[in-house]
Amino acid sequence: MSGGRVRYRIASKLIKKRRWGGEPDEWVVLEEAYRSAELNLRLGGERIDKAPFGTTSFSFAGLFEKFKTFVDGPEGQRLGLPHIPPGPVTSRGVRRTLAIAVAYRPGGLLAAKVQIKQVHAATTEGYAHRPGGAQGLFMAEVAELERDRQLQLTKAAWDDFKEGRMPSGPGAPMLIAAFEHIDAQLAETPPGPAHVLDVDQQLINLLRPHAERLHVGVANYCWFRDPAKALCLRLAGAVIGPDSKPLIGMCDAARCPQATHHGEHRSVWLSSADRSRKLLTVLPRSQKDARTRIQMDVDRSQRVVDAIDAALAV
Template sequence: MELRIGCRRPPEESVPGLLRYRIASKIVKRQPLGGTDDEWVVIEPVYRAIELLEQLHDTPAQEALLIGRFSFNVRFKWFKNWANSEASRRLGLASIPDGPANLRMLRRTLSLEMAYRPGGVLATKIYMKHIAVATTEGCASRPGGAQAELLAEVNQHESERDLHLVLEEFRNYQEGVLPAGPGARSLTEFFAGIDAQLDAASAAAPKTQRNDRDVLNLLTKRAKVLHLGPANYCWFTGPSRALCLKLAGTPTVDRPLIGMCGSARCPQATHHSGHRSVWAEHADRTKIFLGQLGTTRKTERTRLQADHDRALRVIAGIDSAIAIEG
């Protein structure tokens, strides 16, 4: 219903002999008023059908609605009557069997046809604009599959990334660059324990060089509890100590709620040099907002001032930790 004249995009030849057809339209469901522009990859018959509709349009002005609002049930009834008529048979077209048909059924059939192809579940999720893969699995009656393999691969990459982040912070600790934040002491004590183990091993075997693999083996357990926030690291060692879970009233959840993280107060959060720019930008923006508030906005000024002061304290803590030499 949102298709307009001129919605066909020029075919793209990604590889010799293989054309990709796109149409431009809008997503309306769960979108702001007026919809959101988007594009779809379609098969060639759909592309040609839209071209024919443009040629048959009564007023083919650019950006005019190609079809507009219509009742699918009425249109389908008309089409079915014609497809089962003598005129259709003379053209050699197959008859449409009796039975109900609606847009939801057609969408489900398309989902099934796409999902059972290699990599089709993820392709169906993208094409059908589903928010979660679970929706696609239910639509296609196919739990597990390609998306499960992708999720496992993503989790593996995340684990490797977390391990190397912990190693990087351990190396910073050895060079005297310490973490800041409420959880800094706990993390520093952990690094000190690892450093002591390495020193003891080196003393027992003076000719042995401890490589990164040996250190990573010691850091693996800590890396498994690392969760990345936009302005902090969360070392989720226990739900009972997580401020976000206390605020949400879910003290038994096994993962932190990063979106509710109050890293300046949570005993499991640490701030590092890479987070300083985020806090500095937040402090600058808060200061600008404070300057724009009128004298009557006392409640808002009090809240923003506390937020600004907290950001400055975090920045000062990061600078102080960086300045400490081992």
């Protein structure tokens, strides 16, 4: 005991991959392991070389059979232990049965993970015959949050449009045309205070199809309406089909016809231009090809920044 804390130590022998007869060793263990070893000694008559239930072989199958005989025998009946049905019993089966018994209770999956002391919940799901449970729930939650976030970003782009702050980029005309169409549909709604909530819900319903096509890039929004127009897929040589998804990591937002730039993207493009300018100051003039490529990056980033500023000017 030290500082009010108790350390539980077990002294035994290492057998596996050791010389004949084993080698003595000690371990600091949890209290549960210490109590289990203590019970094992009590059942074995305080002798380490005598295992419980009259066996000295380290075989779980044999131990379980001896345990079943003990429970189903007179001693088990005297103690009121429930009868164990016939059939083979293994350590894996015991852990699986325990996992099933615990995991199928409310909130029991996490409790089973803690009880069996498994690192990942996915392992416990396998024991409890519920594969993919946690992963499926997690992915469903992520997808729901992504849909909400996409709708919020689309609504923010709509609010900017209504206030005169337009998007820029190759896909800006298509997005502006879509917003103008939505505005015309909303204008057909009869005015009046009783229709305020209906108009808000109608706006959400009209924006939702556009939000479902939105993919958020590092420095742009990708409104993935037509896979055949996706520059990233064409550059990658991917097979384009109706279920194709954009390759955001390969996005060339300055050229893709479905990419738009908004106010929140300005700092990213401006930072890219500044870093490229700093690189030009330290690059030797003899490396003309490299300087030309970097200058092209500077010019492209600056054009995007200028276009964002011009589109946001109210």
